[in-house]
Amino acid sequence: MNSLYICIFGGTTEGRLFAEFLSKKNIKADLFIATEYGQQFVKNIGNINVYQKRLDEKEMTNLFLKKKYDYVIDATHPFAKIVSENIIKSTYVSGTKHIRIIRNSYENKCCKYFDTLNDCVDYLKNKEGNILLSTGSKNLDKFTIVKNYEEKMYVRILPMESSLKRCIDLGFSNKNIICMQGPFSEELNVAMLKSTNSKYMVTKESASSGGFDEKVQACIKTGTECLVIRKQYEEGLTLDEACRLFMKLRDESGE
Template sequence: MHVCIFGGTTEGRLLSEFLSELNIKVDLHIATEYGEQFVRDLKNANVHQSRLDKQQMIELFENNDFDCVVDATHPFAKIVSQNIREAAGYCSLKYYRIIREAYKNEYPIYFECVEDIVSYLNDTKGNILLTTGSKDLDKFTGVIDYDKRIFVRILPMEDSLKRAIELGYSNKNIICMQGSFSEELNAAMINSIDAKFLVTKESAASGGFEEKINACIKTNINCLVLKMAEEEGITLKKFREIIRGSI
């Protein structure tokens, strides 16, 4: 078998490791150099660090004899998922979408979009620990006094740091760290910056989402969550079962 995987996510790495152990050939495509460092030593796996558009994906599929393509990209990378799905369909290639089973908790306040979170924060006072990553930093500049109120926690990548600075976030309010973070470390950060709000994206418990919520409960601050869109697909566990049944 020869499987093409998209996703520098935990799911992408775990799938690549699983297939590698079964001696199944894998081509893993990830978007960033940062994510590449976690999958360099996989056997039977070719790791490609690049961003492909739909046409480039079609060319990739046409020039390789893949048995299937697996979309293990981040739940919020909607355009990338759409491109993979459409390119696979164009090439009549079997497509699997790996979905995360979100950790459910009644404590947070859930929002449908970033703009709703910004609107909510503009009716409040107090510091904000923003943990949604660098992609939506531009949208959060809509928060009044964002350069003073918002402390951003982003990956230790040069382009992410540069983006935050160019958007006007205060240097002293930028935290560059690799997670996942424990409940204790989240709570320590919240207390150190005197945060009244933590903003995050809905995710699986394995992604550190549960620890963020528990830290908010522990420190008695509001947890604001951007909801993960519902989508069709299969879990990591189900895909493993499919592969085991086909070999």
């Protein structure tokens, strides 16, 4: 076993793949995932301890001081800003090295981009036609100011009881709630856009691994307007860059 000891935050694709990479290189790590749903995708990874729990800033600081990790890796979702901010503050207080894994992304000329979710909501507020939301359940309350949202908005969320309850509590029509795990193929996106008769599709800026390209192509094929909420600029390493760095660190440790 290599002497390096790593802490990873993120039930994302990047978090899972980085944990699998460390496992193959015999590097010990603790992986923290916020939801029980995300935990099912990271079972039985050698050398990796998986914890399904949310930590606030104080809990993170205490954890880092106790465990004395060599590095803390932030592989959380690009829109999980509060968690990333807490990780930064806690690593600073504890004196732990911190690396942010960022997602590659690019601007597609076929899409309409918005700097914030609120800007997108304002654009849709008085628009006619059905809307397919693929932005998750967390910020659904923002869309409730859209005219007739209860009937014309279709929401695609993870198949979690908490997400479904949030949709219902906010007044979204039961028949308009789609509970499925992505990423989705272009064909399935096309089928959903057609079946919901959607004029607009709302998504978050993402890498191709998150199914972004398949959404865009489906919108082009169906004549749907693809509305994209930009992620904020972040400094960090891509997944490939992080893996190369830890290959080097492992070799330098001489174990």
